[in-house]
Amino acid sequence: xxxxxxxxxxxxxxxxxxxxxxxxxxxxxxxxxxxxxxxxxxxxxxxxxxxxxxxxxxxxxxxxxxxxxxxxxxxxxxxxxxxxxxxxxxxxxxxxxxxxxxxxxxxxxxxxxxxxxxxxxxxxxxxxxxxxxxxxxxxxxxxxxxxxxxxxxxxxxxxxxxxxxxxxxxxxxxxxxxxxxxxxxxxxxxxxxxxxxxxxxxxxxxxxxxxxxxxxxxxxxxxxxxxxxxxxxxxxxxxxxxxxxxxxxxxxxx
Amino acid sequence: xxxxxxxxxxxxxxxxxxxxxxxxxxxxxxxxxxxxxxxxxxxxxxxxxxxxxxxxxxxxxxxxxxxxxxxxxxxxxxxxxxxxxxxxxxxxxxxxxxxxxxxxxxxxxxxxxxxxxxxxxxxxxxxxxxxxxxxxxxxxxxxxxxxxxxxxxxxxxxxxxxxxxxxxxxxxxxxxxxxxxxxxxxxxxxxxxxxxxxxxxxxxxxxxxxxxxxxxxxxxxxxxxxxxxxxxxxxxxxxxxxxxxxxxxxxxxx
DNA sequence: ATCTATTTGTACGTATGTATT
DNA sequence: AAATACATACGTACAAATAGA
Numbered sequence: 254x255x256x257x258x259x260x261x262x263x264x265x266x267x268x269x270x271x272x273x274x275x276x277x278x279x280x281x282x283x284x285x286x287x288x289x290x291x292x293x294x295x296x297x298x299x300x301x302x303x304x305x306x307x308x309x310x311x312x313x314x315x316x317x318x319x320x321x322x323x324x325x326x327x328x329x330x331x332x333x334x335x336x337x338x339x340x341x342x343x344x345x346x347x348x349x350x351x352x353x354x355x356x357x358x359x360x361x362x363x364x365x366x367x368x369x370x371x372x373x374x375x376x377x378x379x380x381x382x383x384x385x386x387x388x389x390x391x392x393x394x395x396x397x398x399x400x401x402x403x404x405x406x407x408x409x410x411x412x413x414x415x416x417x418x419x420x421x422x423x424x425x426x427x428x429x430x431x432x433x434x435x436x437x438x439x440x441x442x443x444x445x446x447x448x449x450x451x452x453x454x455x456x457x458x459x460x461x462x463x464x465x466x467x468x469x470x471x472x473x474x475x476x477x478x479x480x481x482x483x484x485x486x487x488x489x490x491x492x493x494x495x496x497x498x499x500x501x502x503x504x505x506x507x
Numbered sequence: 508x509x510x511x512x513x514x515x516x517x518x519x520x521x522x523x524x525x526x527x528x529x530x531x532x533x534x535x536x537x538x539x540x541x542x543x544x545x546x547x548x549x550x551x552x553x554x555x556x557x558x559x560x561x562x563x564x565x566x567x568x569x570x571x572x573x574x575x576x577x578x579x580x581x582x583x584x585x586x587x588x589x590x591x592x593x594x595x596x597x598x599x600x601x602x603x604x605x606x607x608x609x610x611x612x613x614x615x616x617x618x619x620x621x622x623x624x625x626x627x628x629x630x631x632x633x634x635x636x637x638x639x640x641x642x643x644x645x646x647x648x649x650x651x652x653x654x655x656x657x658x659x660x661x662x663x664x665x666x667x668x669x670x671x672x673x674x675x676x677x678x679x680x681x682x683x684x685x686x687x688x689x690x691x692x693x694x695x696x697x698x699x700x701x702x703x704x705x706x707x708x709x710x711x712x713x714x715x716x717x718x719x720x721x722x723x724x725x726x727x728x729x730x731x732x733x734x735x736x737x738x739x740x741x742x743x744x745x746x747x748x749x750x751x752x753x754x755x756x757x758x759x760x761x
Numbered sequence: 762a763t764c765t766a767t768t769t770g771t772a773c774g775t776a777t778g779t780a781t782t
Numbered sequence: 783a784a785a786t787a788c789a790t791a792c793g794t795a796c797a798a799a800t801a802g803a
Contacts, residue, residue, distance in 0.1 A: 268789095268790075269790080269791075270568055274572075288606065294767095294768065294769080295769065295770095296768085304791085304792085305791055305792040306793075306794090307561050307564070307790090307791070307792070307793090308790085308792080310565060310769090311564060311565055311568045314524055314565045314569050314572070315571075315572040316572075317569075318528075318568070318569040318570075318572040319572055319573075319599060320602065320603075321602060324770095325768090325769080325799090325800080326767095326768060326769040326770070326798070326799045326800065327767070327768060327798090327799050327800025327801060328766065328767040328800060328801045328802075329767080329768080329800085329801065329802095330799085330800070330801090331768070332769095336606040337605070337606060339603070341603075342599070342600060345573060345599040346596060346600055348573055348574065348575060348591050348596075349591040349593070349596035349683070350679065351591070352590040353679040353680075355679055355680055358678075359678040359680055359681070360680065362624065362628075362678055363621075363678070363680055363681055363684075366620045366621055366624050367617075367620055370620050374616075424612075424613040424616055425604065425607040425608075425609055426604065426607075426614065426617055426688075427613070427616065427617060429603070429604075430684060522769095523771075524770095548788065548789085549788075549789065550788085558772085559772040559773065560772080560773075560774095561770095561771070561772070561773085562771065564790085567789095578789070578790095579779095579780080579788085579789080580778075580779045580780060580787090580788060580789040580790070581779050581780030581781055581786095581787070581788060582779095582781045582782070582786065582788060583788080584779085584780070584781090584788050584789060586789095
């Protein structure tokens with residue numbers, strides 16, 4: 254784990270559990286412990302830090318809440334260094350944006366900038382299994398939705414297409430951000446304006462984009478993939494704008 | 508605060524403190540509490556959840572570690588809903604990437620996609636104070652660095668330029684991501700290859716880019732700002748590539 | 762399958778620290 | 783300055799879970 258960066262401002266005062274948590278973090282880094290490695294048990298930590306049991310436990314909870322450790326009971330149990338999961342990271346970051354009232358436009362501005370880049374970088378780099386997975390996914394919305402609920406399901410499914418791509422990203426940060434945004438959009442409740450029927454033409458365009466995109470990815474045509482994805486994002490954005498979509502922020506828990 | 512999303516997989520079992528933390532989170536959302544609002548004191552929580560003091564305290568630590576509450580002692584003290592700070596969010600997200608070995612290339616791929624977008628969106632939207640701040644910042648590296656240490660300082664200062672822009676973003680997510688990346692780069696230790704002298708030409712280009720960028724922003728010329736920033740990012744990337752830069756991941760604490 | 766040892770998890774009572782009035 | 787209200791910290795006792803004999 255990483256050590257604390259230079260503490261710039263003279264912070265007021267850190268509570269003991271936080272101090273202990275930081276100390277354990279630093280110790281883990283110093284020892285070069287890797288994910289899966291066991292850290293000292295409660296008893297030893299109590300002794301080493303000369304703190305009460307409760308204090309140590311609170312420190313462990315802090316590390317656990319940050320996704321850095323897991324704990325198990327029983328013989329051989331204790332705290333174990335844990336790689337922060339993507340799910341946990343998304344949840345923690347989601348808490349930040351909960352207070353920020355993001356708009357759909359904000360998200361699409363980013364998707365428009367990033368997803369074409371991802372598509373281009375994946376061209377020729379996907380296994381046949383993944384390509385097949387993408388095609389199977391598209392099949393879930395080969396026909397227009399009949400009911401409102403079905404439409405909602407299709408919407409989520411079409412977002413899954415992008416989540417699959419995100420997972421394949423060689424650039425961990427690019428993949429994470431796109432995955433995070435797709436999650437936000439999936440969590441949205443979409444209300445379509447009652448008297449505006451779904452735009453079939455745009456829906457069809459979106460589906461075709463995805464089909465052509467898979468072909469471009471298979472043919473290692475990065476430029477084409479990028480351009481299709483750009484069109485796709487613009488279509489999707491237009492579709493969202495036409496529907497009455499309300500951004501409903503909420504906490505994501507792991 | 509946001510409620511838990513649908514728990515898809517039957518998770519093994521959540522420890523009591525985690526359960527309590529989730530319950531408090533949900534309760535806060537339900538009550539519509541805002542940042543700054545006080546939540547029930549320890550005593551009341553102990554009563555309401557019928558849990559021991561220690562358990563409640565661990566729950567509070569979890570929420571605190573996630574940046575969702577702060578606690579104060581003394582009369583009128585207790586837990587208070589707190590907007591997750593950008594610093595905290597960056598630290599938590601940094602923990603995720605600590606295990607992911609990001610490369611400089613990964614970061615610049617993203618900066619190249621996002622910073623021009625930010626620049627374009629800021630054109631004509633910056634106050635004269637901010638524009639002056641940017642110009643003052645550029646002045647810190649109006650002359651080539653004489654020493655290695657001075658060069659390092661200039662590098663950090665030139666990154667601050669981008670942090671200032673990020674802070675002005677209307678799109679909270681765009682601003683956050685760029686700020687996060689700038690932080691990562693600032694935290695890097697930069698080792699220049701001993702026998703490769705700094706590339707003065709590129710350095711000069713970078714400085715000029717920033718100057719011209721401020722002008723474009725002042726003149727509300729979004730397209731120009733975007734194009735300058737694109738060039739700037741390409742220059743900066745080339746500069747990083749020429750120097751021997753080692754990505755050194757570490758934990759960021761708030 | 763049962764017991765046993767180990768280690769975390771929970772509970773409770775008391776004492777201390779800290780800020781408000 | 784003193785009393786009050788609250789979190790913070792400590793120590794012990796017991797419960798629950800798990801691995802291994």
